[in-house]
Amino acid sequence: MGANAFDGMQRSMISMALSAVSLRDLALVQAVARQGSFNSAARAMHISPSGLSHQVQKVEQALGVPLFERGGRRVVPTASGQRLLAHIDEVLAAAGQLEQGARAGALAFGGELRLGVPSTLGPYLLPHFIEPFPQRFPGARLTISEGKPRGLLRRLHEGELDAVLAPPTTSVNGIESTALFFEPYELMLHVDHPLASRASVSMDELDPADATLMAESHGQGAADLGAEGMANPARIQDLSLESLATLVALRGGYTLVPILARERLASIPNVVLAAVEGARPGRHIALYWRSASPWQDDMQAFAALLRDLASRIPGLSA
Template identity: 35%
Template sequence: MNLAGLSLRDLEYITAVAEHLHFGRAAQACGVSQPTLSGQLRKLEEFLGVEIFERSPRGVLVTRRGEEVVAQAKRIISEARRLFEVVRIGAEPLTGTLRLGVISTLGPYLVPFLLKPLRARYPELKLLLTEGHTRVLVRQLEEGELDALLATSPIGDSELVELPLFREELALAVPRDHPLAQVEAVNPDDIPVPELILLAEGHCLRDQALELCPSRLREGSAELQAASLETLRQMIAAGSGVSFMPQLAIQVGALLDDMVAYRRIAGGQHMRDVALFHRPSFGRIRDIRLLRQSIGEILAEQSAVKVHKPGGRARESA
C-alpha cells in the first residue's frame, strides 16, 4: 500500500470523530468544515478498505475494526509529537507547553501551592492542566494526550515511569459535634464504619478507604457517596457522616473549619503516596525530572507535606 495516500491530518480527523462521535463537533475541533472532514474520511476509508465509522441518523459509532484503526492512529500521532519533543531536548529547560494531568482529589489542593512559584522559576513554561479520574488520565498519558501525570501511587498494571514526590497523611474528618471530635487521635478500630461516606466509583481515594478498613468495610456497604472531595466535606459539615481527608485538602479547605473537625488516626499508617508519572519513551524526561525537583522544593519550603528525596522512596519531613 502506498503511504502517500495517508497523512497525519487524516489520522487527526479519525481520532477527533472517535472522541466526539459527531462529525460537526469533530470538524470544529480540527478547524475545518464538516463537508471537508466527512469527505476526507470517506476517501480514507476507501483507501484503507475498511469502514471506520458507522453512520446513522441517530449518530456515529466506531465499528469493531474501526476501534483498531483509531487506537493505531492515536499511537502514530503520539509518536509524531515525539519528533517535536526530541527536537526540543537541547532547548532551555521547562519552556513551551507541558500537558499535565492531575487527579481530581489532588488538583484543587496541590495546584494552588505550585502555580505562582513555578511561574516565577520558569516564566516560559505553559502548563496545560487536565483534571480527572486516575484511570482516564493514565490512558491519556499512555496514548500521548498528556505529557505527565500527578497521581497517587500505585496506579496498577502500567509501564509508566514513577517519580515519587511526597507522602500526605489521611485524617478522619467528622462533624464538629461528633464524639470523635473531642479526641486527639482516633484508634483505627474506633472508626465508625457505618457512618463512613465514600467517594463515587473511579476515585482512587475510594479504593484507599476500602483498603483502610478491609475487615469491616466492603464494597457497597456505605450508603452515602459523594462525587468530589468538596461535596464530601459539605456532607460531613451537615452531619451526614464521616470520611477520610488528605492533608492538602485539609489545609486548603478552611471555609468549613468551624463545622468539620480533622483527627489524626493513631498508628501513622494512614497515608497516600503522590508521584509524577511519565511514559518511558517521552522525549522531555529532563524537563519532567526538573518539574519533580521543583515541586518538591516548593512544597518543602511551604512545609505542606513530607517530600520524597530525589534518590528514591526515602522520605524527609518538610
C-alpha cells in the same frame, strides 16, 4: 522531446535555480516591494544599493520573470511580480513560524507542559507550585487538566497529556514514573459525633458503619486505609472533597480527607477535623510520563521541584 518531458525539465531547472535563492534574498525582494525604492530598501536591510539590486536580479532570474518595473521615480511590481510577491510573503511567514517553533524546542517541555492532576489534588496542590514553575522553567507554559487518575493516565498513554500526578498504579508499558510525596489523611467528623471534641482519634475507635469514603481519593476504597472492608460499599462515594464534606455535615458520621485540603474544608459548617493517631492512612503521589518523551530531563527536574515543595509543606513528606 515531448511537451511533458520539456515541462518536467523546465520545472527541474527552475527548482535547481531556486535552490540558490536564500530566505535573505526573498526578504530583500519583499523590502523593495514595501519601500518602493531600491535605495530605501537598501538602507532598511543594511546592504548597498548595488548589492541589493544584484540579489533581486538573482531572484528574478531564478523565477524566470521580472518582479519590478525599473526606471520610474518609484519601483512598482509587475503583474507577475504582484502575484509572486504574495507567495514570497507566505514563504517568509512560514520561515518565521519554523524559526519560532525551533526556538520553542529549546524551552523546557518544548514550551508547554500539559499536566493531568486528580480533582481531589489539583485545587489544593496547584497554589504551591503555580508560582515556582515559571521561575524554574522560564518560557514554558503550564496547562492543567483535572479528572480521575485512571482517565488521566489513559490520556497520558494516548498522547493527550505530557505528564500526570496520580497515586501509584500497576506498571504500564511505555510509561515512566517517579515517587514524589506522601500525603496523610485527616479525619473529618460531624460536629455532633461523640469524638468530635478530640484533637486526634485512633481509627479503631470509630464505627466502620459511620464512614463515608470517596472512591477517587482512596483508590481501592477502604483497603488503602489499612482496614479492609471497614466501610459499607454503599458509602464509598464518587464525589469531590467539598461534596464529601457536605455529605458528612448533612447526615453525620465521618470521612477521611487529604491534609492539603484542610484549610478549604475547615470552613464548612457542622464538621470538624482531627488528626489520626498511630499509623496514619494516606496516599502516595507519583509523577507519570511517557518513556518516549523527549523531555526526560525536564520531567526529572519537575519531579525534583515537586519533592522540594512537598518537603516544605506542613504535613507532607517527600
